[in-house]
Amino acid sequence: MSGVLFQSVELSYGRHQIYHDLSFSLEDGQIGAIYGPSRTGKSSVLLLASGHLLPTKGDVRIDGQKPDKKRVGLGPITDLSPLFDTLTVEEHLLFQARLHHVRKAKDRVQELLREYQLEDVRKYRVKDVPHLEQFRTGLATALVHRPPLVLIDEPERGLTNDEWEIAYEDLRKLSDGGSTVLLTTVLQQVADRCDLVAALPNGEVWRP
Template sequence: MSAVLIQDVELRYGRHQIYQNFHFELKRGQIGAIYGPSRTGKSSVLLLASGHLLPAKGKVLVDGAKPDHKRTGLGPIHDLSPLFDTLSVEEHLLFQAQLHHVRQAKARVQELLQEYDLEIVRRSRVKDVAHLEQFRVGLATAVVHRPDLVLIDEPERGLTNDEWELAYQDLRNLAESGSTVMLTTVLRQVAERCDVVAVLPEGEVWEP
């Protein structure tokens, strides 16, 4: 069974067709990329997989069932659902844990602060920390409730090449632990590090 199956999907905003007959499939433990320029509907694919958006046609399945945002981890999406950047890193993660009804929320937040090397900035406001730490706060936000599917929008945004390598290793570690990861990107070199790539707006799918 596929961890994510997006089959023959058509997406529209009003009368404007974003894409049609879009097909994308991921197996558990893979990293998939939705690659293309801005304004081609990349973030919308994440919202389809999370259950926040419904297709005009076609079907979307996560582990064989309809997407459920409670069972997926959706990281921040630029200009749509940003981080609460005036909260401290710790406050933001605790809020997210409580939002997802995580048991022993404080212990889970402490675990994430250690795992993603955020303890040193735990009391800093999210907007005041460096780009790599912001990426890791976003990733911790997505995984706070231990979902099987993790969705990340343009993880390379603002990172240097060296910082991207660290961020990529975070994502690969997540996949190797058994999670499935789907990300969007505008950079071919990021897409080529993933296991499966869908190119928008054409809809072509290839494996690097």
């Protein structure tokens, strides 16, 4: 199948079991939410989907294949792999483009700066730009190599309600264009606007 498939996934660290039977499927062009309180393994789901982690048991498939870091765009993860605060927005995107061996990396960065209205802050260090622009920098980071699957950690963090509406429209535009988006959130109102919700720690799945 196309999209994302988690089938009876178990993840453990030593004797500590994070989850034991996580199963859900997300079709191409949909937005899925991994919803739950802090420290329930939400970010680990993104790392499983990107291939940075392997499940203890079960199976993870992206478009019917094992996760491939080249086909997945992983945005910054809070407290694990944040944006490089001391780089400018433009430097950060260029670094990621070169890391992914993007052809004409500078042109791709300019395209993303225009698309996400980051041109005015391109020379600002990441830590000095407002929260909405930080979100958009993180999203552009995930998209720099044009992956079909985009993984975003708590996109609502630090945003006002009005800013979240803008961020949501950015994500929905991606899904409407055929990209698949998987995000984590601690807020039910964010999860309820997605096409599928997988709740942790119990693994309950529903479609709002």
